[in-house]
Amino acid sequence: MTMTFAATEEASAEEASAEERARQLDECDELAGFAGQFYKTPGQIYLDGNSLGLLSKPAEASLLHTLNEWKTLAIGGWMDAAPPWFTLAEELARDMAPLLGASADEIIIANSTTVNLHQLLATLYRPHDRPHEANGNGIQRTKLLATALDFPSDIHAMQSQIRLRGLDPDEHLVRVPSRDGLTICEDDIIAAMTPDVHTAVLPSVLYAGGQLLDMAHLAQAARERGVLIGFDCSHSVGVAPHCLSDWDVDFAVWCSYKYLSAGPGAAGGLFLNRRHRERPGLAGWFGSRKAAQFDMAHELDPAPGAGALQIGTPPILAMAPLGGALQIVNEAGIKRVRSKSLALTAYLMSLIEEKLQEHGFTFGNPREDARRGGHIALRHPEAGRICRALREAGVVPDYRRPDIIRLAPSPLYASFAECHESVRRLRHIMDARLWQDIAPEPGLVT
Numbered sequence: 001m002t003m004t005f006a007a008t009e010e011a012s013a014e015e016a017s018a019e020e021r022a023r024q025l026d027e028c029d030e031l032a033g034f035a036g037q038f039y040k041t042p043g044q045i046y047l048d049g050n051s052l053g054l055l056s057k058p059a060e061a062s063l064l065h066t067l068n069e070w071k072t073l074a075i076g077g078w079m080d081a082a083p084p085w086f087t088l089a090e091e092l093a094r095d096m097a098p099l100l101g102a103s104a105d106e107i108i109i110a111n112s113t114t115v116n117l118h119q120l121l122a123t124l125y126r127p128h129d130r131p132h133e134a135n136g137n138g139i140q141r142t143k144l145l146a147t148a149l150d151f152p153s154d155i156h157a158m159q160s161q162i163r164l165r166g167l168d169p170d171e172h173l174v175r176v177p178s179r180d181g182l183t184i185c186e187d188d189i190i191a192a193m194t195p196d197v198h199t200a201v202l203p204s205v206l207y208a209g210g211q212l213l214d215m216a217h218l219a220q221a222a223r224e225r226g227v228l229i230g231f232d233c234s235h236s237v238g239v240a241p242h243c244l245s246d247w248d249v250d251f252a253v254w255c256s257y258k259y260l261s262a263g264p265g266a267a268g269g270l271f272l273n274r275r276h277r278e279r280p281g282l283a284g285w286f287g288s289r290k291a292a293q294f295d296m297a298h299e300l301d302p303a304p305g306a307g308a309l310q311i312g313t314p315p316i317l318a319m320a321p322l323g324g325a326l327q328i329v330n331e332a333g334i335k336r337v338r339s340k341s342l343a344l345t346a347y348l349m350s351l352i353e354e355k356l357q358e359h360g361f362t363f364g365n366p367r368e369d370a371r372r373g374g375h376i377a378l379r380h381p382e383a384g385r386i387c388r389a390l391r392e393a394g395v396v397p398d399y400r401r402p403d404i405i406r407l408a409p410s411p412l413y414a415s416f417a418e419c420h421e422s423v424r425r426l427r428h429i430m431d432a433r434l435w436q437d438i439a440p441e442p443g444l445v446t
């Protein structure tokens with residue numbers, strides 16, 4: 001009896017000191033003030049910033065502002081709204097450019113990630129007319145290079161672009177295998193940049209395992225080998241800095257609904273290095289030079305820079321929240337965002353190691369700061385059911401089959417105390433085996 005009491009007392013003293021530690025970390029957090037600008041459900045801890053970021057007050061305000069302009073200005077909104085809808089994509093690109101390390105004219109806000117990838121491949125992937133600058137050996141560059149752990153939509157886009165060229169994806173899409181099923185070794189990617197590779201399309205951060213690839217190093221290796229290189233930055237934009245121009249990347253695509261918190265279905269973005277002057281592969285009137293668009297000529301007069309890759313009328317209501325969302329990230333500063341993100345994920349990992357050792361969890365993400373994106377990939381054979389138990393306990397993660405629980409504390413609104421509390425709730429789920437009461441089938445959206 002005395003022993004149990006002493007043990008309980010010791011455990012609660014340990015718990016109190018862990019809570020105190022979390023509180024101290026929050027007190028030293030320079031970005032703590034930003035959380036008040038987000039709509040958080042009371043009692044809930046939201047760790048799904050890498051799938052759909054929470055709504056912020058500035059994003060809501062910019063959407064409501066645009067709705068009101070539609071109400072009051074109607075068609076006049078194209079020129080008289082503030083900013084005019086006609087140039088909203090360019091305005092937002094200017095605000096987004098620092099996050100990507102690019103000039104404003106190398107970026108445009110448009111479409112979805114997948115459509116933007118189609119557009120860039122339609123524009124740049126020309127296997128029939130670009131024979132091997134690098135080696136002069138006459139080998140035709142016809143292949144696309146990807147990884148075995150890419151997001152499926154990117155692979156679908158690459159396969160269909162290969163088919164559209166009359167080629168066979170089984171032969172012309174090379175997927176660099178993973179050595180451990182979770183990460184991709186950069187040296188393996190570089191070794192696969194052979195003289196028959198035309199373009200490499202790589203993730204900045206692996207969507208499941210959370211590995212951050214060394215984009216600068218890969219871009220340099222691609223340049224040296226005469227391979228074009230593009231990145232899908234969906235899992236790094238808004239949570240890690242980029243220097244796309246300095247790294248001399250050819251192109252990039254990303255979405256705005258994850259760490260940028262611009263809302264479900266928010267318009268994505270693309271980067272096209274200035275060096276490229278190709279005509280858009282998928283042309284449309286919104287790719288026109290602005291002054292010429294309403295000439296209604298049948299010959300496209302393309303906008304200078306990345307703007308030429310727009311296609312049709314921009315989805316103004318799906319772009320409006322991005323204005324407010326970018327204000328917050330730019331005010332916080334991407335370097336501070338990255339530092340806090342690394343501190344949060346390191347803290348989460350240390351708590352998990354300390355408190356959950358006996359429950360069979362492992363990490364699928366790299367441990368080193370330089371190789372970690374914004375989320376951790378916690379692995380467990382019962383990940384699906386544990387995720388649902390976490391949701392029932394008021395912690396929102398997401399699940400990637402077969403065994404990954406993704407935990408993404410967004411640096412703009414997650415606190416160290418919330419990380420601590422999430423691990424406490426997870427420990428309770430595991431100690432009490434609460435996940436066993438949950439049916440094994442996951443929902444349609446995980």
Ligand SMILES: Cc1ncc(COP(=O)(O)O)c(C=O)c1O
Pocket residue numbers: 112113114115151153154203207232234235255268
């Ligand atoms: C890495 C990555 N690429 C591409 C996509 C697809 O994006 P979209 O549906 O906006 O085209 C996603 C969606 O979550 C993603 O995570």
